[in-house]
Amino acid sequence: MSAARRCSPARALAGLFVWRLKNTRIRQIPCQFVQLCHVGNDRLITFQYFNFLKRMYVTQCNKDLSQRAKPKSDSVASPFRELQQLDQEKKVIHKIRPISPVHQPLSEASVSKELREVKSTAQTEGSVAAVKAEAKGDRQWKEMKLRLDDLPGILARLSKIKLTALVVSTASAGFAMAPVPFDLTCFLLASLGTGLASCAANSINQFFEVPFDSNMNRTKNRPLVRGQISPLLAVCFAASCGVPGIALLTLGVNPLTGALGAFNIFLYTCCYTPMKRMSIANTWVGAVVGAIPPVMGWTAATGSLDAGALLLGGILYSWQFPHFNALSWGLREDYSRGGYCMMSVTHPGLCRRVALRHCLALIGLSTVAPVLDITTWTFPIISLPINLYISYLAFRFYRDADRSSSRKLFFCSLWHLPMLLLVMFTCKKSLLEKEDKGDLLGESHGRVMEIRLP
Numbered sequence: 001m002s003a004a005r006r007c008s009p010a011r012a013l014a015g016l017f018v019w020r021l022k023n024t025r026i027r028q029i030p031c032q033f034v035q036l037c038h039v040g041n042d043r044l045i046t047f048q049y050f051n052f053l054k055r056m057y058v059t060q061c062n063k064d065l066s067q068r069a070k071p072k073s074d075s076v077a078s079p080f081r082e083l084q085q086l087d088q089e090k091k092v093i094h095k096i097r098p099i100s101p102v103h104q105p106l107s108e109a110s111v112s113k114e115l116r117e118v119k120s121t122a123q124t125e126g127s128v129a130a131v132k133a134e135a136k137g138d139r140q141w142k143e144m145k146l147r148l149d150d151l152p153g154i155l156a157r158l159s160k161i162k163l164t165a166l167v168v169s170t171a172s173a174g175f176a177m178a179p180v181p182f183d184l185t186c187f188l189l190a191s192l193g194t195g196l197a198s199c200a201a202n203s204i205n206q207f208f209e210v211p212f213d214s215n216m217n218r219t220k221n222r223p224l225v226r227g228q229i230s231p232l233l234a235v236c237f238a239a240s241c242g243v244p245g246i247a248l249l250t251l252g253v254n255p256l257t258g259a260l261g262a263f264n265i266f267l268y269t270c271c272y273t274p275m276k277r278m279s280i281a282n283t284w285v286g287a288v289v290g291a292i293p294p295v296m297g298w299t300a301a302t303g304s305l306d307a308g309a310l311l312l313g314g315i316l317y318s319w320q321f322p323h324f325n326a327l328s329w330g331l332r333e334d335y336s337r338g339g340y341c342m343m344s345v346t347h348p349g350l351c352r353r354v355a356l357r358h359c360l361a362l363i364g365l366s367t368v369a370p371v372l373d374i375t376t377w378t379f380p381i382i383s384l385p386i387n388l389y390i391s392y393l394a395f396r397f398y399r400d401a402d403r404s405s406s407r408k409l410f411f412c413s414l415w416h417l418p419m420l421l422l423v424m425f426t427c428k429k430s431l432l433e434k435e436d437k438g439d440l441l442g443e444s445h446g447r448v449m450e451i452r453l454p
Helices: 002-006 009-024 047-060 079-093 108-139 151-158 161-177 184-208 231-253 255-275 282-302 307-329 332-338 348-371 378-400 403-426 431-452
Strands: none
Touching (some): 161 184, 161 282, 161 307, 184 231, 184 282, 282 307, 307 332, 307 348, 307 378, 307 403, 348 403, 378 403
């Protein structure tokens, strides 16, 4: 009685169900129970519990429905073993049986020929290996080491030595065109000071434009971009050129020339350089920078700003537009990639029109030279053909707007300026003619005064 009390109604019902299954040997078991039975203690007999009873019946009463282990199939041969067998078969197939050597006398010519072939193959293999090693070395990062032998060439590229030579030549032309006796010492001091000032300005310009020059094909090999010298060395070089150059122009020549040199460095580095990424007005500012050197040469010789100095500056000012606009036309992709605001990129029509206008202006400026008593009247006549030719190329550039016409205009500008300055120098009025003309004017003025006096 105590055992019966201990058993819960759920367990009693489960035992009764199992006993009933054993006695009846019922083989058909329902797949699912729709209705759940309530027991005395308000608990539900779940489907999982009946499923447990079913598994017990299967394992104990019915041996046919018990799960049997499936016999393991034969092991499949590993593909690696098949590959190994194939390799062995291939090795056996391609194996060459040793052949007993036949001793035949070889001629000296055949032996030498074989040696040559062996040497040639060895040389070709060595050359190919060397080329591969060089190519691999070029693709790797290398530490740039500064050598003293390479320093002059690096500093020459830092100072843009070709542009500096052009600046010094225009300053020399201004000195030579001055209506004063030629002073060799002053000429050398003015040329040296102008060259040093130009080196300083160009070095500072490259120092500021390193991140932009690295994006352009034309300027990506500059010393600061490649890391051949440090920025500190570049700034020190610019200071060592600029300070002595301005001091030389101020103390050795005259203060006016020194002031023009200092102003030109400031204009190039602090105005023109940042404006290249802001506005197309940088081209006009750069033209002013290029027009100052001949004015410096004139002031170095005369010590004053005269009409002749302004005329030379005007010729250089107008010449730079066809020269630079034609150059920038072929470099539009580079300037756009570098972030520079140039007329050829943003205003291509204006770029061509400005080049044509200033080529025609060169004809007018050449005509003004004899009016200002700087040259004879033969200068505008002799310079007319070369001015007309560059104007014709500028018109072709304006009409066609292609790389071919811009390239022709650019190369023409390279020889046009020295030719024009040379013709101007040969047609320069001599100092004696000016003195005679001055004496004649003085005598005529004196006679007029005598006539007026009672």
